[in-house]
Amino acid sequence: MYIIRSGTIRAYKNIDDEEVTVRFGYSGDVIVAIDSFLTEQRTSLNLQAIKKAEVEYIQKYKFLAFFTKDLESLKAWNEILSELILQQLEREIDLLIESPLGRYNRVLSRSPKLFQEIPAKYIASYLRMTPETLSRLGKI
Amino acid sequence: MYIIRSGTIRAYKNIDDEEVTVRFGYSGDVIVAIDSFLTEQRTSLNLQAIKKAEVEYIQKYKFLAFFTKDLESLKAWNEILSELILQQLEREIDLLIESPLGRYNRVLSRSPKLFQEIPAKYIASYLRMTPETLSRLGKI
DNA sequence: CAATAATCTTGATTTGAATCAATGTTTTTC
DNA sequence: GAAAAACATTGATTCAAATCAAGATTATTG
Secondary structure (H helix, E strand, C coil): CEEEEEEEEEEEEEECCEEEEEEEECCCCEECCHHHHHHCCCCCCEEEEEEEEEEEECCHHHHHHHHCCCHHHHHHHHHHHHHHHHHHHHHHHHHHCCCHHHHHHHHHHHCHHHHCCCCHHHHHHHCCCCHHHHHHHCCC | CEEEEEEEEEEEEEECCEEEEEEEECCCCEECCHHHHHHCCCCCCEEEEEEEEEEEECCHHHHHHHHCCCHHHHHHHHHHHHHHHHHHHHHHHHHHCCCHHHHHHHHHHHCHHHHCCCCHHHHHHHCCCCHHHHHHHCCC
16 A cells, blocks of 8 residues: 655556556555465456656555554444445546546536646546547537 | 345436436345445435335444444445455446447346346446347347 | 327448557656 | 656547437237
8 A cells, every 4th residue: 555745646557558547646645456465366357657756655464553442443444445336436437427528527616626737647547438529528 | 225135226326417327236246326326425325126126224323333342343345445446446447448348247247136137227227328238238 | 099209220421539650749768 | 947758639430339210029908
């Protein structure tokens, strides 16, 4: 589990011979290959710095030692997991919107500051469209 | 939180003037408007029986009373949330696949028994394609 | 069981995003 | 700061899925 101290990280997955972006992490965020973190299996996600980044990391056993030490801590861990579920639900809805413009608008309105400083090609892949399509959306 | 004793339930959301299916629940499954369950806000999801169904329900306060009573229970609740996150991650990947056939195959191979007895129109909406497209996939 | 409604399939057509291709712009590197 | 590489924009074309439109099946209802 990484705490981003500066820079920007993206998580992506190889799908259809493409590197499809599934998450962005900014300074102050936590980013983690959640599948691996939860299952201790090899992850199918890749993490890449897209701005020179500094991160700290916590090893899972230390994290868990902290978050399972008493009832209150466990509830906090629980709260984090719940929050994650809600985020993923929003993400699912994002992806279900049919039109590229619709997806773009929804993601933008949900996280206005989200796409600052991120190269458009990664945003496009996050929004499941080509860079060309994303570029053309500006003109509408 | 509903425990399905018989029948089939789908969860759907209104997107783009369509009822887009986001989850199916079968006999034995638990189905819940997870956003509402976690936030206690009004849900944006609808639950609908697509086969005559019998369900039991647990109210959240009872559920939590059980799952927060001691450390072990909380860990179990935690485990459930983790499992949900992994499922949602799979779902996200499903939706990121570009071709209708690709999405169909991935979902089918992940849950072969998934689509038995479910009207194709709901499956199509779950796979973000039209019923016509789904129907034509069979011919490939 | 007949009648009606719902669903599914098939075909023809349209449409909008992907692809292809070229140029322009910004960023990186030496 | 020049050269190269990466990225973004724009235009033309292709293509695959959506839409539109009938039929064919299947399921539901009285």
